[in-house]
Amino acid sequence: MSDFGPRAPHGPDMSGTHNPLxxxxxxxxxxxxxxxxxxxxxxxxxxxxxxxxxxxxxxxxxxxxxxxxxxxxxxxxxxxxxxxxxxxxHYFRNMVLPGAGLGLEGYVLFSIGNLKPLFESTFANCWKSKHGICNPQWVNAVDYLEIAGIIVGQILVGFLGDWIGRRWGLIQDATIMLLGLVMLTAAWGVTQNGWVICYAWSLFIYGIGVGGEYPMTATSGMENGVGSGKVSTKEDRLHRGRKVTSAFLMQGWGQFFNQALLIILLLCFHHGSGNNPYSAVATQWTYRVSFAIPAVGTLWLVYYRAYHMKAASKQLAAAKKKASVTGYDANSLRLTFKYFGFRILATSGAWFANDVFFYGNKLFQSEFIKVISPETHSVMPTWLWNLCNTGVSLCGYYMASFLVDSKLYGRKWMQIIGFLLCFVLFIVPAFHFEYYRAPENIKKFQAMYFLSSFFNQFGPNSVTFLVAAEVFPTPIRASAHGMSAAVGKSGALLASVLYNYIDTQTKFYVVPWFGLAGMVLTAFFLPDTTGLDLKEQERRWEFLRAGREDEYHGPAVHPKHLSWYERWVLRKGRFYDAERDYQMKVEEYRAEWEAAMAQKVTENEKSGESADTDESLLEGHVHTYFHRTSPMFKGMEKPVTAKQDSFALPPAAEADSEDTYSNEKSSR
Known part of the structure; x- marks a missing residue:
């Protein structure tokens, strides 16, 4: 039977003689x-x-x-x-609650685009006319200020999350979103232009809270699964990606419920009809009630995060304690750019390309609706098709959650293939635009529209959210995620500005190439963290901080878990050595065990007890080996009384030790 070497310093004697040990x-x-x-x-x-x-x-x-x-x-x-x-x-507790903030922000953010055609129909002199009663710059600013607020929140709260802690970042996000929702619900002005200005700035405030949700939800969801000990659980190794993407997909449910509720509210306030003309009263009630409903949910979210998420900063606190850092870890940020600069390029660049695509997907919607319903002036067809498209997107979210942890597919390939298919599904109609606009070919156009929505979610939109936190160390994880998300959201800003100045045909010529760029960035610069234990990444980070990069030999530098650039240009994979890594881990556990035992002995001496009478010190086979080979306990003649059918993990790992699969291993 082949092996990499001795699995522990003392293995079984194969000589045929018997020794009691x-x-x-x-x-x-x-x-x-x-x-x-x-x-x-x-x-x-x-x-x-x-x-x-x-x-x-x-x-x-x-x-x-x-x-x-x-x-x-x-x-x-x-x-x-x-x-x-x-x-x-169980699903509600472990999947819905962690993503509740993203669900609420998805509800509100995408309602802005859903409400715009209703405002244009009801207040045409303000929202649609270039020379109407409202300043067109402020009407356009509704989109720009929303995205600007998100970018500010992503950067600001990302840094605060690494400085003050994940829990306070989460509470702050929910509080700012609540304030923004109250402002949106109560937005008013003496004139319609004043109302638009108030509406735009309310979106800016709300956007700051939304921006903070991205780094805070990703990092806290991931770290709650990992824990703060030295040994992670199988649940984390096998389902970490699913846990984070399941929280992220609540954004899709937020979009779905918003669109469904807007349809219901308009029918209620417009006397059961969804057709023009819309009265100002019906429109005002529709949009204000649609914002008031998530305000109640956000108020509950503030309470939940304040009183039921008190351990959200546990892993960050443990990392800072180990590095003797009390405030913001600026040195870790510097080292991140030194060692992981191209990872930041990959996460931020791919997110930028994805957001251009994500907003570019809306191109299909307006085009095929015009062909299907050329005479309609109602918002209902648009809303109903959007509801259908959101349902397709949800299928993509769930498929991403289902396969993101598969070692045979995983994060990197999911993002590469998603970008590739989005590129293909946009480039085809770009060069055959008039053909696909014809009524007899519109179903092909619809199919490409729905498939682009599916593969955007079952690909870059879900993966960028996950890997922007996963490929960076704990001390700056929220900062790196926030910076990546902010660069990504600037792609949305580019799309919203650019699309106002070019025609639809030109849009189709421009958008596909961002998919190709995202695919190339992912392939060359993004590492594949599928199947990688995040505790290995933290171990490697400790060596990097100490200036001993070449002394780490674990799976975090395995070629599988490095980007192509790290593998072939920087040649980081040359450090991987499984046998040496195993022996180093044994010694690391020994050092941790000896520190814990020394503390225990000191406590016993202070209390007047004898260290060799404490049975808890002699429990487990790992402990047994360290006990009889450590210089600390030479001369202690008390026989070992450990149970022979179990082992105890080092103290730092006890919290994660309950996830054992010994029966499954024996069955294999």
Whole structure:
């Protein structure tokens, strides 16, 4: 049986002679393997999954994924038998609540575009006429100030989240969004132009809170799954991406509910009719009630984050304590640009390209609606088609959540393929524009429109949100995510400005190339973190901070988890050495164990107890090995009384130790 080397400093004696310590060595070896080489990432021979040949890799990953799916389905069935509604409450608690802020902001942000045609129909002299009663610059500023507020929030709250903490960033976001919603609901002016100005600045305030939601939701959702200990759980390694993207997809549900509610409200206030002419009273009631409803939900969100998310900053606090940093970690930001500068280029550049696409997708909508309903002046056809498109987008969100953690597909390929297909679906109508506008070909146009929506969500829109936090270390994770998101939102700003000055045909010529650019940036500069334990990234970061980059040999520098640029140009993969990394981890755990034991001995001496009488110090095979090989406890003759069928993790890992799969491993 091949292996990378000794799995623990003391392995079993294969000579045929028997020693009383041999059984202990066997148990210690298994304990170290389970601790350092978990079976979801390593074969029984101790080979990392990414080191396997292609066919063996497919077999290993597929078999373990099937085992995990079986375990999850069994858990769902067990929950259902106990309480039929418990799976729903579990989904709400673990997927809906973490993404509630994004759901609310998705509801409000996309309502701006939905309400614009209603305002243009009702207040044509203000919103539509170039020489009407309202200043056209302020009418255009409705879009610009909204995006400007988001950019400010993404950068500002990203830094505050790394400085003050994730929890206060989350509370601050919800509070600012609540203020913005109150302003939007109550927006008024002596003249219609004054109302537009008030409306625009209310969107700016709301946008600041929205911008902060991006880095705060991504980082807190990811770090709550990882925890602050040295050992992460299988739940994190196997489902970290799903947890974050499941929170992000609430943005899609926010869009869906907004559009559905606007349709219902207009029918209610416009006497059951959705057709022109719309009265000012019906329009005012429709849009104000549509903003008042999420204001109630946002008020509850402020309460929930203030009183039920008190541990949101746990991992950040642990990282700062380890680095002896109390305020903002400016040194980590400097080192991030030094070592991960091209990652920032990848995350921000790809997000920029995606946002041009995301807003460019709206091009299809107006064009095929004009062909399908050439005589209509009602907003209802537009709203109904948009509702249909949002439903298609939700399918893309869920597919992304389902496959984002697959080691055989994962984040990077999902983003590359998503960008590629968006490029194709835009470039085809760009050069055959009149053909696809013809009524007899409009269904092909519709198909491309819906497919572009699907692959935008099942691709770059979901992945950019995840990887902008995942590929950076904890101390500056929110800052890096905020900067990437701000650059991305400038792509939306570019689209909203550019589309006012070029015709539809030209728009189709321009937009596709951003998809191609996003694909190239992703391929060359974005690392693939699918299947990578984030604790390995934190270990590597400790070496980088200490100026010992060449001494880290773990999976974070495996070629699989590096970008093409890092692998072939910077040659970071040359540091990877699985055997040396294993031995280093044993020594790292020893140092952590000795520090914890020294603290325990000191506490016992102060209380007048004898250290060798504390049974808790002698529990577990990992502890047993350190106990009998550490200079600290030489001369202690008390026999070991550890249970032979279990092992204890080092103190820092105890919180994560409950996620064990020993039965599954034996069955394989």
């Amino acid at each position: 041999e059984d202990m060595d066997v148990h210690e070896k298994g304990a170290f393997d389970q601790l350092i080489r978990p079976d979801d990432c390593y074969t029984q021979d101790g080979i990392y999954w990414a080191d396997l040949p292609l066919m063996k890799k497919i077999k290993f990953v597929s078999s373990y994924d099937a085992l995990e799916a079986k375990r999850e389905l069994k858990g769902i069935w067990s929950m259902t038998k106990t309480d039929p509604l418990s799976p729903i409450s």
